[in-house]
Every structure is written in structure tokens, then in C-alpha cells.
Amino acid sequence: MSDYILSEETRTKYKKISTATIATALYKRGLRNQFIQGVVPVAAKADNMVGQAFTLRYIPAREDRNPITVFRDPHHPQRIAMETCPAGHVLVMDARKDARAATAGSILITRLAVRGAAGVVSDGGFRDAEGIGALSMPAYYAKPSAPTNLTLHEALDINVPISCGDVAVFPGDVMIGDRDGVMVIPAHLADELADECTGMESYEDFVLEQVQCGAAIIGLYPCTKEEHQLKYAEWRIKTGR
Structure with missing residues (x-):
């Protein structure tokens, strides 16, 4: 995990910088694959999403491990992620680019917003997308999906390196989202x-x-x-x- 801490000064600068400009600056440094593919805003927001990554990794669900009753487990990683993502961070979810089942719904994402998260990104789907879009917190996803995540995904690892939309995301990387999509900035490059x-x-x-x-x-x-x-x-x- 990165030791970098995003300053308010740098956060404010990124509020006004487009993902297109960031892509060009990263390309000059040889980084060509930092734009998360297949992810769009649930609803357009006036300001950019800016925050460091806090990650959640999903794997394919296996029937014997993922009955509906697992949500009763107080240590369920999906629930723990919503309750431990630090304020000002962006929860980034690796759903293997599979939006057939949701990685979260409006109740969990509302809890994330109330706790002060800067945003949420999933390369899978969301349930209740209309409710998520009504939140002031920015949210990005592949598309709406009604089925519960348990039908296809098992939440497994919290705050580990992941893939999201074919981009490597490490905990602490800086996530910038605008109306075009989301860029991932390696933490050590964020200030410059x-x-x-x-x-x-x-x-x-x-x-x-x-x-x-x-x-x-x-x-x-x-x-x-x-x-x-x-x-x-x-x-x-x-x-x-």
C-alpha cells in the first residue's frame, strides 16, 4: 500500500482537470493504459471525482460458498469494505468486467457516501442505479444490473492490487473521474x-x-x-x- 497522502491542494487542482489532459500527461511518461475501460458515470456531476483508491476484489461465485445467507455474516468483505473505506477515498471494485450481476446497490452505496467517501468505481454493475445517481457522491459503473452479486461474484479481498476495466489499480493510487470516465494515476506521480x-x-x-x-x-x-x-x-x- 502506498504511503502517499493526497493533499487538499492537489485534490483541488484535480477537481478542474479533465481525464483527457491526464491521459496525455501520463502518455508522455510512457503510461498508456490508465483509463478504465467500459466504465461510465451513473449520473453526471458538476465536479470531478478525486480520491485515493481503496479496493475490493471479486472472484467468480461458487454455489457452495455463496448462498443468500452469507449476507448475515458480519465479516462479509463487501459489507466490511463499505464500512472501512476511509473518508475522502474512492472505493474501486474489480468485478472482472462482468455486469450481469451487481457489485452493490443503492443502500450500500448510500452508506459509503454518508461515511464521506469521494466516490465509487466498479467495472461491473449496480442495482438501483437511479438511486445511486441521485447521490451527490460520484459513482461509475459498466451498466445497471438487478441480480444480486452472489449469483456471479464473491467479494474476497479488501485493499489489495486489483484490475478494474483492464487497468492495474493499487491501494493509494489517485482516481480522477469526469463525465468521460476514470483515470488511474500512480500515487508517486500525483503531485507533479x-x-x-x-x-x-x-x-x-x-x-x-x-x-x-x-x-x-x-x-x-x-x-x-x-x-x-x-x-x-x-x-x-x-x-x-
Whole structure:
């Protein structure tokens, strides 16, 4: 598990940074597979999801181990995960990309939200998706699914390295979610990427303004002409960016 602790300063920066910008910054460092595949917001939120990963791993359910009565067990890993995910963290669930049965429903996810979690991500399904979408806490999933997880999944390991949507997620990694999806940032890169991406977002806002005013892309995006560098410097002074 990472010793990294996400600061409020870095968390605030990521609230305004898109997953697309993060993907580009990670690609520059040779990391090409950090966007969780097949996962979308249950409902769009105004702010990004930002928090460190707290993980739950599911394996295929076996009938002799997963009767409906296992939910009576006070040590059931799914329930324990909901009660131990730290405030400000994101619960990330490895459901083997199988959304035929739910990894959680609105009651459990509401409990997670009430406890102060920053969000939840599953590469499987959720029950009662409408109720989950109504929460202020961001939630990401593959799609709605009514059957209980016991029909296909057994919750087994808490806060171990997992796969979610074909991305390796380690406890403590920084999860960023926007309306496009979710990026996984290795913890040791989180602070430097926040600073770099803030600058990248500033330049892209400048570029968008220029394009809306009729500017051509070549030489502007990416910036390879000094005239655009000078214009950008003037724009930053004017906008405080």
C-alpha cells in the first residue's frame, strides 16, 4: 500500500482537470493504459471525482460458498469494505468486467457516501442505479444490473492490487473521474502531474478561444510557432491563468 497522502491542494487542482489532459500527461511518461475501460458515470456531476483508491476484489461465485445467507455474516468483505473505506477515498471494485450481476446497490452505496467517501468505481454493475445517481457522491459503473452479486461474484479481498476495466489499480493510487470516465494515476506521480496538467488545461483553454475565433490548428496545437507562445503569454496575463 502506498504511503502517499493526497493533499487538499492537489485534490483541488484535480477537481478542474479533465481525464483527457491526464491521459496525455501520463502518455508522455510512457503510461498508456490508465483509463478504465467500459466504465461510465451513473449520473453526471458538476465536479470531478478525486480520491485515493481503496479496493475490493471479486472472484467468480461458487454455489457452495455463496448462498443468500452469507449476507448475515458480519465479516462479509463487501459489507466490511463499505464500512472501512476511509473518508475522502474512492472505493474501486474489480468485478472482472462482468455486469450481469451487481457489485452493490443503492443502500450500500448510500452508506459509503454518508461515511464521506469521494466516490465509487466498479467495472461491473449496480442495482438501483437511479438511486445511486441521485447521490451527490460520484459513482461509475459498466451498466445497471438487478441480480444480486452472489449469483456471479464473491467479494474476497479488501485493499489489495486489483484490475478494474483492464487497468492495474493499487491501494493509494489517485482516481480522477469526469463525465468521460476514470483515470488511474500512480500515487508517486500525483503531485507533479497536478501541476503539469493545470498548465496544460490553461493552454488548451487559450487554444479553444483562438479556434473559436477562426485560428488554424497547425502551429497552434501543439504550439510550434513563437507567435502563439507570445499570444498565450499575453492571454495568461489578461486572464490570470
